[in-house]
Each structure stands twice: as C-alpha cells, then as structure tokens.
Amino acid sequence: MQDLMELKNVTKIYSQGLMSQESTVALNNFSLKMNEEKPTIMTVAGESGSGKTTLAMLLLGFIKPTEGQIFYKGKDIHNLKGQEKLTFRREVQAVFQDPFAVFNPFYTVDHLLTVPIKKFKLAKSKIETQDKINEALTAVGLHPQDILGRFPHQLSGGQRQRINIARALLLRPKILIADEPVSMVDASLRANILETLSSLQKDYGVSIVYITHDLTTAYHIAKSIVVLYRGTVMEAGGVDEVIIKPQHPYTQLLIDSIPWPDINRRWGKTDIKVEDMEIGEFKAGCKFYSRCPRSMDICKDLPPFYQIEPKQAASCFLFDQNLQIAPENMTDLLPH
Amino acid sequence: MEPALKINNLQVSYYTDxxxxxxxxxxxxxxxPGEKLGLVGESGSGKSTMALAMMRMIKPPGRIEGGEVIIGDVNLTTLSEEDMLKARLSRIAYIPQGAMNSLNPVTRIGAQMVDAIKAHDTGMSKKEIIEKSMESLESVDLKREVFKMYPHELSGGMKQRVCIAIGILLEPQVIVADEPTSALDVITQRQVMETIDKVQDKLGAAIILIGHDMGLMAQFVDRVAVMYTGRLMEVSSVKDMFTRPKHPYAVDLIHSLPNLENKGVFKGIPGVAPALLRLPSGCSFHPRCSQAIEICQKDTPPYQEIEDNRFAACHLFQEKA
Known part of the structure; x- marks a missing residue:
C-alpha cells in the first residue's frame, strides 16, 4: 500500500561559507513513513541542535534534502507541479512555536483565516467562508464571537495558538507538523492545546508530527516517539516503551532529567558527564560517544539499529546481540 | 532565625493611557536563609514585576507605590539611588530571563566579571578581583580559561552558568532567578539547576525561582508561592502544594499537570486570566473558580495563615485561630 508521506534515507547538510569545508550534518539518514489509513501522533524529540526543526522544514518542503528523497503520495515533493503542488501545500500544514510572531499585527484575525480559504478556493460565497471559519474555531474550542474582528494583541497566547491550529484545520490537512506548539504557552493552557491536537487526530483523522523537547507532553499526546541527537536517531518506539523503559544511554539520561511535576519522582539519579568545550567529533561514530557513560571502543563506528522489544529499537552497540534492522524500516516498528 | 528577606505589603502599579x-x-x-521559594503564575500574573520591584528596577510608567523589601536589616525601598546600586549584587542578585543573552558579545567574560566587582567599592586589589572571578567560575563548574573567552565561544548552558557566576560574585543574601533555564533543554537545565543548588548551599543565600514550569518547582524548591493577577493566592511547602493544594486556583493548576499516571487526561483551567486593567470585583479568580460563593464577587479575600506555615487568600478558609 502506498504511504501518505515517506522520507527515504534523508540527509541534510548545512555547509558554511563559500570555500570552507566546514559543514554541519543536521539530519543523518532519516527515514519515516506515514500511513493515510492509520492517522497517528508521532513525537520527534530532541534537544536544541538535534535536527528537529530541520526535519519540520524538510517535511514541509521548505528546504531540499542533501541526500535521499521525500515522497508525498508516492511522488517526490520537489518535483510536484501545478495542482499536485497545491494539494501538497494544502494537505500538509504546520503550527509553529511562537504564537506571537506568526500574526501580522495590522490585520484582524479574520484576515488570517480568510486568506487560505481564498487561496485554495475552498468556499464559493462569503457565507460559506464564514461557516467554515466558525466551524474551525469551534473545533479548537474557541467561541467565534469572542475571536472574530479582534486584533492579535487582544488575544492571549493560548488563544492565538488555537487560532493557528484552526487555520491549519480549515484546509482539511492530512498531516499537521506541530513544531513546539506549547513551549511558549502557560501551563494552565497547555493542557487545552494538547487536547485540541489530540482530538484533531481522533475526530478529523489528521496525522500529527509533534516536534518537541518536552517529553512530559510527548508522553501524554503521542503514540510513538523518535529520539534525535545531533541529527541521528538514537532510539525509537512506542511512547510507553521508550519513556518508561528507555534503553539507549542518551534516552536514559534525557528521561532521567525530566522534571516531573511529582514530588515522589525525583530527577537526576544518573550523573551528567560535563561536556568539554572541545569535543572530538567522531564524524563516523556514535554521536553520543563523548558524553556516554558506557562508551566502548567500538562506538567509534556508527552503531546500527537493534530491535530490543517488539516496539522499540535503539542505535547502540550495547544491544548488538539483538536483531539488526535497516534505518528505513525503523518506522514499521512504531505503533499507530 | 532572622529571615533573609521580608516583603511587606509590596505594591506596584503601571500607569497607562x-x-x-x-x-x-x-x-x-x-x-x-538557605530557603528556596518557587514563584509560579501565568504570564501577566506579576511574577517578573515582583522580581523587578525587589531589585527596584521598575521603570516608568510603573511605580512602587508602597511596601517594604527588607534584606537582613536594610530596607531596600528607602535606600538612596546610589546605595541601591551598591546593594544590587552584594545583597540581592538577579538572574533575568534569558540571562545568557545579557552578556556583552564583544567583551571577554573576565572583563565583565571584573567590571561587576569594581562597581562596588570592595577594596580588593586587581589580583584579588581576578582570583575571585576565577573562583566564582570554578564554583559553577566552568574552567578558569572561560575568564579569557568571549560569550560566542560558549554553549547556552555555559553562558547561563557564567551569569550565575556573576550573580554570586559578591555573595548576596538573596538571589532572584527569573526563568533561568527556560531556553535550555532538559539535560542542560538539570545541570544548571544543580549548579544553582550547589552555590546556594555554599553561600547560604535564599533563592526565589520564578517560572511556570511546575515540574522544575517540584524538583527544586522548598516552598511554592502561586500568584494570580498580582496577588499571592497560596504559599505552601512544596509537599503540601503538590499533594493537597488548598486554594481552588492552586488545585486547578496542580490538576492540569501531566503525570506518568494520568496519561492522556488533559485538564486545563477554563477561561483566561483577566486583564489587569479590568479586574473582576472581589476575588479576581471568582469568574473561573468552580467553588465560588456569593461573597467572592464582592469582597477581596484577605491573605492569611490558614495552617501552620501555610498562607492563602480565599474565602473558603478561615484564619488559623
């Protein structure tokens, strides 16, 4: 069966300067499949510099991969033309981190919501436009009469972020890329936005790629998780497997550092190896080598994926007695 | 025990059109002394204003209109402008939000530390000042070489630790940290918080940690103060706050938190915080409160001790006899 979206061995390298050889591997041999029949919420987690946002940009077609290909409904997204390109643009939508930066302060919210309807010719009349806007706003838990006609500065961060989701929803997307959608929203409103995203998947069948560094929210909303570190997938699997029983030393450190809002669950049982300024970049080897408490000589080579549990795989030589799997088959393990 | 910090009836207003x-x-x-207090609240609840007011750094159109901030035996609100300059950093240090961006990009770290000491006539020689700065860097787990480096040579977590090192140079009694780790990932965040913990232990200073990350509060502080529309709603020990919060707002806030046990349950607080210019009458939380009674619409509840070492402003609770 054809996948809705597929990333096949995608690598993105940013080169600096015209002559210099310096380059940064932002994403290394990343593969991903998304199925139209089974909409899911997948988390891509990682700290700053892990390649999360590069992945979002690639999925949206804003940048081209250095190696590998990205397919949407079986076609390379950078070769799409005319109607197909429009369809791709409409069906793959995004919600970004900063709910303050994406609004034009000179226009009322109505403008933000009517432009996409006009651009994609989704409505035949003004009344139909209005109906669509009302429906989308209601779907994200807002009252249209409180929102319409207002300027962005008259709305709270949580309201704005939900308007962004409503805007994406207007276009009946198949995939929503949510890049840190709640990191700038107050704790009391976070739950509302996560709930909105969650119901989008359930009620409207939208697949969501939830990009975040916050594993507490990831655990609550997502079915599966991919942990990135410096552009490489460290561990992937079902969210219950990975967060409750992390296997890769990096994931273990990451999970142990989550400040759970629970006084009976203390953080920091594992020590953090203080990172020196001059890290020897083992270009070929495991990216976590220099900070790993369990590093071995063999880690100077790139570890392949080993399947540890039915729904869990890690890229680490500690598990070399397990079955090895190809990176492009990694997402087959993930639960839907 | 003599308190490190006493704030009495502090009032700040902003005058807008x-x-x-x-x-x-x-x-x-x-x-x-040595206590860690977490100050939490939604954006616009007055957390950062409180930090600025303690530092006497409120700028017009804002004004401190009353109350006292007492550190040791000194009332900061009555100091002259000049004495207040001296008191900053030596009595009370402030680590602002995104402090790492406050470092001067074209000056070496060392020069910025030396500057800070020189601004307070400490009577130290040049050699002593440099030694003091390097010791301070070491106490936050940075190498002495960082003294000679520029900010762009350091990672975000390292820059944040430099800011802590500057904050503790003159061994203040009170440290106010306003979301010191909001831009850092969890591992670096833990590292920075462990650093703050360590230097605080050494100095015996009191810390006010401002933020909205309840998880961080649960892991780090001794007491939690919940703020809403410029008023303290509840102040309790971290254990009481997380296991049996009292004030309805605190209860809602605690219940909205994600946990390992309640997967997939999302419980936000209905409604939005009111604008400070149009506060509801009586208790400012009553329109969103699930337990509001008639009196809540008329009278502002007094902030009082409801149990030992537990304060709340809510009509549901009587003052401890």
Missing part, C-alpha cells in the same frame, strides 16, 4: 494596572497588589512574603 487606559488606566492604572495594579501589577502587584499587597504582596507579603518571608524567606529564611
């Missing part, structure tokens, strides 16, 4: 916004409305707080 649309009217007067009371950003802090009669805040009372006492902190012991």
């Amino acid at each position: 649309a009217g007067r916004a009371r950003a802090l409305d009669g805040v009372n707080l006492t902190l012991n």
